[in-house]
Amino acid sequence: MTAIMDYLALMGKLKKIENDSSLDGDARFYQEFVALKARYNFSATDVLRLLRPAASVAAPSLVQDLFEALLSEEKLAAAANSTTKPLRRYRNPHTGEVVETRGSNHGRLKEWKTQYGADVLPTWREL
Template sequence: MSVLSNYMEKEKLLKQLQEELQALENNKELKQELEFKDALTALMTEYGKVYKDVCEMLDPSYTASKSGKKATSSDDGRKKRTLKVYKNPHTQEIVETRGGNHKVIQNWKAEFGNEEVVSWIIDEKA
């Protein structure tokens, strides 16, 4: 496609979008909704509230249903992993970790094998 034909196509799309936008601007329902939004925003500013506050006032279950968070979840909405405490019987070294990518644990697994290192878990906490 040549640059000129591409330009003409984009120009045609722009005119079409401008016509659609003009039709929306003349829509009575849209005007009412925009007025309501402006009035609501002004009220929220006057009372120091944000959208989340208003939604929670109108629907108390809004926070739980929209965020998906539970009481025992971390900041990103996922359940916290259990804390595992490993004790190396050869060196008596203790390592606490919530994930499987701990450098020391990975080194132990490479040296002694996964099954043996897993048997070194001395405590698990939620």
């Protein structure tokens, strides 16, 4: 009975994917990609090396592997380009309360600045 339920669930997912409007664009891209690979006698590895020459790539055996490799490279590049502020911790010596923030617009920090003064707050920062 479990196999039938799995089958029906997969059929439902398939129908949902078939009705997705982005499937047409993806299918068109895939067909053009395969046609260009065949026309120029390129493997998926060759294409990936053309698109990402600096990347060290293991030979993808399928087009799906190529897409996954491109996505992982894209995610790594996006993560490397992000400029996240460092997390700062402030401990109130009067109450022992700790605030962790990446910016100075934290509501509790503003309250402390008003209550104890803005010049005291940097001394409460923990390294």
